[in-house]
Amino acid sequence: MDEATVVSKVLVLEDNKPSRDGIRKFCESHNLVTLRAQAEHVMSVLKSNVDLGGIFLAEAFDGKAQGGLVLARRIHAIRPELPIFLRREVLASFEGITDSDQKAFTAAYVLENIESLTTDVDRTIFSLTYPNALLRGITEITKAALESQFKELDTLVEKPFVVKDRLIYGEIYTLIPVEGSWCRGYMMLQADELDLMKLVKADKTHVDPLGAGDFRNLNGLLGEITNLIWGAFKNRYFTSTDKPIFSGQVPIVINHLHRYISFGSDNPQLCFKYTLTDKSDPGKSLQIHQRFVFNLSWSPEDFAENIVSVDDLVESGELEMF
């Protein structure tokens, strides 16, 4: 399998510059994109970033001997799914840390031995691998779907990344099952309602601009985009004889108050971010977050793409008469 490189975003909470440099070097060589925050901004950064893979935290963060431990308790209380890697000065272990506090951390390390985190990073953040053809295909399919539903917009796609977050971005999201013989799970699209409304009002969609204020129209638009992507995904990667080996289901848990959604699995989620910008008004833009959550089964070694002969190909939108 030709495995693709996906990245993940990590928050680095570190006052010590040599340590920061060492962590940054480690992250660069392990496909981790670093994001820094000062102590007083950590909670607001966590609130505004819902697509993190993990946190690198110094034990003595914020100039206090146990500043990191105190902060870890707060972070773990609101974001228990995020792995936290604790940098200590002397001991690359949890010695001296209470059992209760240890629960917040995935691993402890010292800077001189940061490479020891590789196994933990792979296990907790990069535990699933993805075929390159799949990532490429998802981007192609999704861009085509977006371009069919939005007019005169530029579409920018970021490099795919994995997240451990279980938080919802924006106000509108769709969920649709994705079920084949080599994978089972869900695809989710998330968007900010106001940004979407602005584009509808500006007549950048097929929705009547006068209907922009009715949220049901916005729901319908994101729903149709979801449908187009799902259909194209199935046509490209599943066959009509595909039968999932296991047909069980698990509850999806949603808590609106905390903007939290769980699919019952600790696995990272594959995320794509698309930014659509009005060509005539760059101030108007819309971010669509797409997540694939293969919570029910994932066998990338069985991944296959449907090869369609050119003779059989009917372009989408064309009428095939019988």
Next chain:
Amino acid sequence: MAQVLVVDDSSTVRNEVGDFLKNNGLTVALAVDGKDGLAKLQADPGIKLIVCDVNMPNMDGLTMAEKVRGELKNSTVNIIMLTTENSPAMKDRGKAAGIKGWIVKPFKGDAVLATFKKLAGA
């Protein structure tokens, strides 16, 4: 009396296709699923063309097509599927139900307008 019935659970598609056809001189009725589509066809037997999605709640489009021919005994209305589905098995089922054609979404009005007008008797 409508010439074309557009059947899709997505309001976005109903409005997009419906508005395009209206803007090009056709009269249009809308339905939200296969069950609604059957009811609208029964209420307006003058409909000449149905443009119908496959995946819909309550009743899917292929089942609707089969009931149009079977229960409603309507062998004359033209049916075109407009869907994300592209499987040969579904197309075969559609052909067996006497549908006239198949379009894989997204809808491109200009590519199909002339044929739609012909099938709608316009």
